[in-house]
Amino acid sequence: MSETAAVSAEVRERHEITTQLGMWGFLATEVLFFGGFFMAYALYRHSYPEAFAEGGRHMAFGLGTTNTALLLISSVFVAIADRAVRAGRRGLTLGCLATAWLMGLAFLGIKAIEYTQHVSDHLVPGRHFLPGQSSNPRLQLFMYLYFGMTGLHAFHMIMGLIAVAWLMNGVRSGRIGPSRPEPVAVIGLYWHFVDCVWVVLYPLFYLVGR
Amino acid sequence: MKSEVPMCDLIGIGIALLFLLALSALTVIGPSAGWKTIVSLAIAAAKLVLIVWFFMRLGRHRGLIRVFAAAGLCWLSLLLVLGFGDYLTR
Numbered sequence: 001m002s003e004t005a006a007v008s009a010e011v012r013e014r015h016e017i018t019t020q021l022g023m024w025g026f027l028a029t030e031v032l033f034f035g036g037f038f039m040a041y042a043l044y045r046h047s048y049p050e051a052f053a054e055g056g057r058h059m060a061f062g063l064g065t066t067n068t069a070l071l072l073i074s075s076v077f078v079a080i081a082d083r084a085v086r087a088g089r090r091g092l093t094l095g096c097l098a099t100a101w102l103m104g105l106a107f108l109g110i111k112a113i114e115y116t117q118h119v120s121d122h123l124v125p126g127r128h129f130l131p132g133q134s135s136n137p138r139l140q141l142f143m144y145l146y147f148g149m150t151g152l153h154a155f156h157m158i159m160g161l162i163a164v165a166w167l168m169n170g171v172r173s174g175r176i177g178p179s180r181p182e183p184v185a186v187i188g189l190y191w192h193f194v195d196c197v198w199v200v201l202y203p204l205f206y207l208v209g210r
Numbered sequence: 211m212k213s214e215v216p217m218c219d220l221i222g223i224g225i226a227l228l229f230l231l232a233l234s235a236l237t238v239i240g241p242s243a244g245w246k247t248i249v250s251l252a253i254a255a256a257k258l259v260l261i262v263w264f265f266m267r268l269g270r271h272r273g274l275i276r277v278f279a280a281a282g283l284c285w286l287s288l289l290l291v292l293g294f295g296d297y298l299t300r
C-alpha cells in the first residue's frame with residue numbers, strides 16, 4: 001500500500017469512528033428520553049400490579065408478537081446492507097434497505113390497526129374510557145403509558161423510515177457506496193436502537209398479566 | 211477495530227433472535243405468575259445483547275464508542291436505581 005493510500009485509509013477510519021461516535025452520543029440521550037417512561041412504568045406497575053395485569057390482557061398479543069418479529073428481521077436486513085455497501089454490492093444494499101423499509105411500514109400499519117381497535121374498545125384514556133364497566137380505575141394509567149411509550153416509539157419509526165428512504169436514494173444515485181459507506185452504518189445504528197426499544201416494550205405491554 | 215461479522219453469521223443471529231422471541235411468546239402459556247416477568251425481561255436482555263454486540267457492532271469497536279454506550283446504560287441505571295430507592299424508602 002502506498003503512503004497516500006495508507007493515509008487515506010486512516011483518515012477514512014477516523015471519519016467513520018467520529019460519525020459513529022456522534023450517533024452513539026445521540027443514542028445515549030435517547031436512552032434517557034425513554035428512561036423517564038420506563039421509570040414511570042416501573043413505579044406504577046409496582047404500585048398497581050392488578051391494573052397492569054388487566055391492561056396487558058387488553059393488548060393484541062398476536063399483533064404485538066408479529067410486530068416484534070418484523071422489527072427483528074428488519075434489523076438483520078439493515079445489518080446486511082451495512083456489510084453489502086462496504087463490499088460495493090449496490091443491488092444487495094438497495095434490496096436489503098428496501099425490505100427493511102417495507103417491514104418498518106408494515107410495523108406501523110399493524111400499530112395503526114391496534115390503535116383503531118383500542119379506540120373502538122373505548123380504551124383511550126379520557127371521559128369515554130370503558131363506559132358502564134366497573135374496571136380497575138388504574139387501568140387508564142396503564143393505557144396512558146401504553147399510548148405514550150408506543151406512540152413515541154412509532155414517531156421514532158417514522159423518522160427511521162424517512163432516514164432509510166434517504167439512504168436508498170443516496171445508494172441509488174451513487175452518493176453512498178464503498179467509498180462513502182458511513183451513512184448506512186450511522187442510520188443503521190438508529191434503526192437498531194429503535195428495534196431495541198421495542199424489544200423492551202414487548203414484554204412490558206404484551207406479556208404482562210398473561 | 212476488529213474484523214467484520216460475516217453476512218451469513220448475521221442471518222444466524224437473526225434466527226437466534228426469532229428463537230428468543232418464540233421463547234418469550236411461550237411464557238404466556240399457563241396461569242399468570244411473577245416469574246414470567248423475570249423470564250421475559252431476561253430474554254429481552256439477551257436479545258438486546260445480540261443486537262447491540264453484533265448488529266450495532268459494539269463488539270468490533272473499542273475505546274470511546276464503548277464508553278459512550280456504557281454511559282447511556284449507566285445513566286439509565288442511575289435513573290432507575292435512584293428513582294426506585296427514593297420510592298421504596300419513603
